[in-house]
Amino acid sequence: METSIVESYFRQVESKWDENEVKDKDALARLVYRSNLLGSDAYINNTGGGNTSSKVMEKDPINGEEAEVLWVKGSGGDLRTAKKPNFASLYQQKLLKLQEIYHDMDNTGLKTPAEDSMTKMYPHCTYNLNPRAPSIDTPLHSFIPFKFVDHTHPVPVIAIATADNGPELMEKIYGDEVAWVDWMRPGFELGLKLQETIKENPDIRGIILGGHGLINWADDDQECYELSLELINKAAAYLEEHELGEEAFGGAKFESLAKDKRREVFGEVLPFLRGQVSQQNQFIGTIQDDETTLQFINSKDAPRLAELGTSCPDHFLRTKIKPLYVEWDPQSGSVDDLKEKIVEGLGEYRDDYADYYNNHKDEDSPDMRDPNPTVILIPGLGMVAWGKNKSESRVTAEFYTAAIGVMRGAESVANYTALPKQEAYDIEYWALEEAKLQRMPPESELSRQVVAVVGAGSGIGKALVTRLIEEGGTVAALDLNEEAAEATAKEVLDEIGMGIGVAGSDISGSGDIIGVGCDITDRSSVKEALKKVVLAYGGVDHVAVTAGLYPTPDQHGNVGDSAWDNSFAVNVKGNYIVADEVSEIWHAQNLKGSMVITTSANAVVPKSGSMAYDTSKSAANHLIRELAITLSPKVRVNGVAPATVVEGSSMFPRDRVIASLTKYGIEFSKEESTEALRDKLAGFYASRTLTQRNITLEQQCEAIYGLISSKFSNTTGHVIPVDGGLKDAFLR
Incomplete structure (x- = not known):
């Protein structure tokens, strides 16, 4: 058994201010820098919470005269990731004049219709047509008579702010350098209360907001930042001194499982x-x-x-x-x-x-x-x-x-x-x-849904991952080659600016996509891969299998018995194993889901030279129909049948491309690049179709995405051809 004992929790935070980083930057850039520092540590400030501001002299775009402008984190912004466009700008003097028209209608100090109506006045104070909506905390920053203000949610300070004897603890920790304001909802009335408190206590450097957090100020931005840390550290030191260790929360009642x-x-x-x-x-x-x-x-x-x-x-x-x-x-x-x-x-x-x-x-x-x-x-x-x-x-x-x-x-x-x-x-x-x-914008088609893509290390599967992420999906990229799966995940996350999510890492840290190794011919491997997906996201809604095996025939068009076995193990039984294992998850969730299996036009086109592959894909087509019956009504099962997709496919290494070009009598030079040779082969395949166009990864991805999406919510048990129009593949 593992027993959780935390001997020490409250820590000191160190200044990360580097004047070399900001010495040549304008006031707004310095505000961004200060905000990012405060937002980079969840112990200081939670994601999306808190505000920072700077009062700066700017040129009025109408009369060209200097005007005092409040730059403050805008509504919905996050201090850790904030950039210049995330800050609202308002004329400071106009904000102060709003006090003349504000009335606490019932004189209780609680929120009133007048309080809420003041937010409608902020746009009238906007400087330079800035489209960023100001935060409801704007008055807190405007009404404090200092140039720079930090409002944060530090864990140690909120601990004091939520204690039943908070004001007494505050006095022990800070003496008379910090004041207390009882809980009030953020907004105009709280801004007025802070202004009044500072006027009554001109020597204070900060205020604890009851039940809420910390606000402090200075007339120098670095001083304001470092004051935030100083006040946090004083609270942390006091709590650390009184830390209860293993006796915290009354001591242990249960032991953790290993x-x-x-x-x-x-x-x-x-x-x-x-x-x-x-x-x-x-x-x-x-x-x-x-x-x-x-x-x-x-x-x-x-x-x-x-x-x-x-x-x-x-x-x-x-x-x-x-x-x-x-x-x-x-x-x-x-x-x-x-x-x-x-x-x-x-x-x-x-x-x-x-x-x-x-x-x-x-x-x-x-x-x-x-x-x-x-x-x-x-x-x-x-x-x-x-x-x-x-x-x-x-x-x-x-x-x-x-x-x-x-x-x-x-x-x-x-x-x-x-x-x-x-x-x-x-x-x-x-x-x-x-x-x-x-x-807030409407949610994307695949928001709130988890999609496992099997075969995501290359070809259709790799391209599909990006398409699903674009539609708001949460994706598990599975592949026999675990490194390729993780590389796919990393490429996508680097592109969208989120960190890598690797299933072997701490499960709470995985991102919107993880890379997982998975051999679909091995039930234990599939079971373990799906377990990793469940631990990362809680479940699975959709599965797209793009993995496949094409056994290369010899010069006479034959393959050995083991190649036959492997073709059916991957292209048929592997799909069944995935469906069988994920069905337990679907049954437990009792939510709607879908599965899409990639088969092939070869499944219905008899020809020589690829008998093992073609018959396995034909079996996969019927597997789709069987699974659609078995997994109904909650789960839909469909297939996509592409003609040969050469682009990006791991099934078309250079040797196979050359063999195919030779087989079809297409002229080429061995000095040509692999991509050039692939283009020639793809062009030949396109020439055999009715549309005379290359079969692309994008087209396959669009078909698979469509079948997963709500657009085909009444379609199950079908195989959709994406083959450019192969007349030999017309069903009859």
Whole structure:
């Protein structure tokens, strides 16, 4: 058994400021640099959260005079990845004048219609027609009377901000250099409160926002950045001094299962779990089972703290009001027991969420959102986070990891407190948040769906991977050559600017595509490959098999018995093994899915010289029909039958191309490049078709994608020819 004991959690952060990087840059570029530094560490600031700003003198494009402009991170931006276009620009003096028309209509300090209406005034303050929408946090930055402002969500500071004696702890840690402002929703009223607090305490250097985070300022940008780190480090040092180690969260109640056992159980339960949480919206998963996470989940206090939920608004907008804690004993419970506990727990969670919505909604509330949890905690196993894609599920896991740190710190020095449910609801269903959701572009065709491409190391499979990623798919690139599969994944991820996802790496770190080795003639290899896909994403929705074997005949057109066996092992039985193994995942998920098998025009065109290949492909055509019956009604099975695709195919090495050119009497020179020879052969094949056009990878990919997509949702058991019009292949 593995036991999770974290002796130390809170750490010091070091300055990464390099003046040489910014000495010749303009003010906006320096703001980008500062923002990226603060956003590069999730311990300092979570993805998409926090804001930074700079007040800069700029030339007014109308009168040419100098005007003070507030550059602030725009709505929906992320400090880690932000570039210049991600920052809004507003006339500072116009923003200040908005205070003259603002009224707290019921004088409660809570959010009012006037508060929300002020966001409609920000566009009137825009400098130089900047299209970037300003954040709702804009007043926080504008109303603080300093040039540079950092607002972050550091784990140690939020721990103090959520402690039931937070103001007392703040005074112990900071003395009189930091002030406290009780919880208020971000916006105009909070900006006014910060302005008032600084006016009353002119010597403070920062403010802790109750339940929320940290805001601090300076008149020098490097000083502002380093002050952020200084204030974070003071909180971290205090919490480190009081760190409880193995006694954190009341000590351990359960032991973790050994890593291999966790992977085994996760591999079995994840597709079932994914199906259960995807009944309204389909999700992609991320597992997290590091020592820190497991110590929390295995602890005595985990059920109580999980039920309280998160506090920082940025956290629970991703993690929902609370996670689902599954009451399962990893030492005595079976996987079947776990599944029963999951069903029971999800039922209770959905009921709780409906009560939460109904008890706090008002007449203007949007409709209730998906009541399923986005974070699930399982003792002995770890955390599973869910999102509409891999990136979102990883961020959700990141946010709850931060929440665990917050609870760890708060509970080590006091009692952790969460936001009142009404305040949490008002954030989650805030009209401004709803408007932000409505502005998001529609999801892509394959969003929320996992596609396994078998044969992704070259040819059609490799080209297909890119097509599926373009349509929002989450892709597992499988190939007999594991290095080729990983190379495909790396090429795609480098192209779209995300890191490499290799199945052998930490499973929580895989990206929107992973490369996996898989021999489809070996059931154990297929089973292990699919397990890696499940651990990376939670399940599988679609499978496209483009792998195939063409045995090269001798000079008389014959192949040996072993070549016959290999042809059927790859082209027929291999497809069956893949379908048979993935069917267990499909059955557990109980979600719609599809399978597309690449056969060949040769399956229906009798000819000499490729008997083993042609008959195996003919068998594959019938396998498609059999599988369509077996896997219905949830899973559709279809095929694509290309004529010979020479482009990029691993089945056309130089020797085979030369042999084919010789066979067909096509003139060539052995000095010509392989690609030139392939072009000649492809041209010959095209000349035999009705359309007289080359058969391309793109055409095959489009056919496979179409069959996977909803466009062919009522098509199953069919083989679609993509052969340029081979009259000999017309079915009769």
